[in-house]
Amino acid sequence: MGRLQSVRKGSWTEEEDLLLRKCIQKYGEGKWRHVPARAGLNRCRKSCRLRWLNYLRPNIKRGDFAVDEVDLIIRLHKLLGNRWSLIAGRIPGRTANDIKNFWNSHLSKKLNSDNSSTILTAMKVPNSSAPCSSPLWSMGPAMGTGVEDESHQVVQEEEEDEEEDDDDEEEGLTGTGPTNQLNLLEEEDNSFWKSLLFEVEEETAHKNLRDGSSSTIDTVLGQDDMFVGLEGLLADGNLWGDMMC
DNA sequence: AAGACGGTCAACCGCTCCTTC
DNA sequence: CGAAGGAGCGGTTGACCGTCT
Numbered sequence A: 001m002g003r004l005q006s007v008r009k010g011s012w013t014e015e016e017d018l019l020l021r022k023c024i025q026k027y028g029e030g031k032w033r034h035v036p037a038r039a040g041l042n043r044c045r046k047s048c049r050l051r052w053l054n055y056l057r058p059n060i061k062r063g064d065f066a067v068d069e070v071d072l073i074i075r076l077h078k079l080l081g082n083r084w085s086l087i088a089g090r091i092p093g094r095t096a097n098d099i100k101n102f103w104n105s106h107l108s109k110k111l112n113s114d115n116s117s118t119i120l121t122a123m124k125v126p127n128s129s130a131p132c133s134s135p136l137w138s139m140g141p142a143m144g145t146g147v148e149d150e151s152h153q154v155v156q157e158e159e160e161d162e163e164e165d166d167d168d169e170e171e172g173l174t175g176t177g178p179t180n181q182l183n184l185l186e187e188e189d190n191s192f193w194k195s196l197l198f199e200v201e202e203e204t205a206h207k208n209l210r211d212g213s214s215s216t217i218d219t220v221l222g223q224d225d226m227f228v229g230l231e232g233l234l235a236d237g238n239l240w241g242d243m244m245c
Numbered sequence B: 001a002a003g004a005c006g007g008t009c010a011a012c013c014g015c016t017c018c019t020t021c
Numbered sequence C: 001c002g003a004a005g006g007a008g009c010g011g012t013t014g015a016c017c018g019t020c021t
Helices: A014-027 A035-039 A045-056 A067-080 A084-088 A096-113 A116-122 A135-139 A150-165 A167-175 A181-211 A217-223 A225-236 A239-243
Strands: none
Touching (some): A014 A045, A035 A045, A045 A096, A067 A084, A067 A096, A084 A096
């Protein structure tokens, strides 16, 4: 029986960062159980994974959150609750840990005493309740940040999938002749939320199928007020105003 | 000037879910 | 089908730093 070798804990040194970075560059992400040995690090696989995901990964944004991002976090948290990884997936360059920390240190306290509109007003948002008040909102989550990464690609792919699913709606649009700029803008906004809704629907339906509590997405939708509310907002095109109330 | 206090953030821990055998 | 191990997630902790008294 060999003696258990204790792994190093605490802050990472530059040397450790370098070793981990080189290892990921050579072998790629994943297979975290092999990473400590491959990198020559005396760290557990969890520590390596966390360090990479939250700090070393390319395209990670440091520094203050933009007003757009705060706005998005508030709305997504209202929809999803503390599902930080899901929220982070919609905010390019930000990690779940970043968002969680930001929420706990900045937003949760403020939201307890104020409402989100007050917070955004305090952050000098020109008109936080108006639709598409910022580039991030009008162009989709990745465009406002200038970061082209996997999250953005995922959204694009999902939106492409969405096009197939929304054939009826597309026909409806084109069938009524030329659409004005506002309608096009609202379509883009809604596609972001639709893709998010689709992602959450799939996850929840999958979970419920395993539990045997329901058999179809329709059933899930029927059970969950959140989906009913969001679908209604999408339908009447007043997502932005209602979300903030 | 220095100690107390509060805020922030990187990292750890424990749990759940997923995959493989 | 069930057990075991791996991977991922959210909650929590603790060190560090800036501000206040």
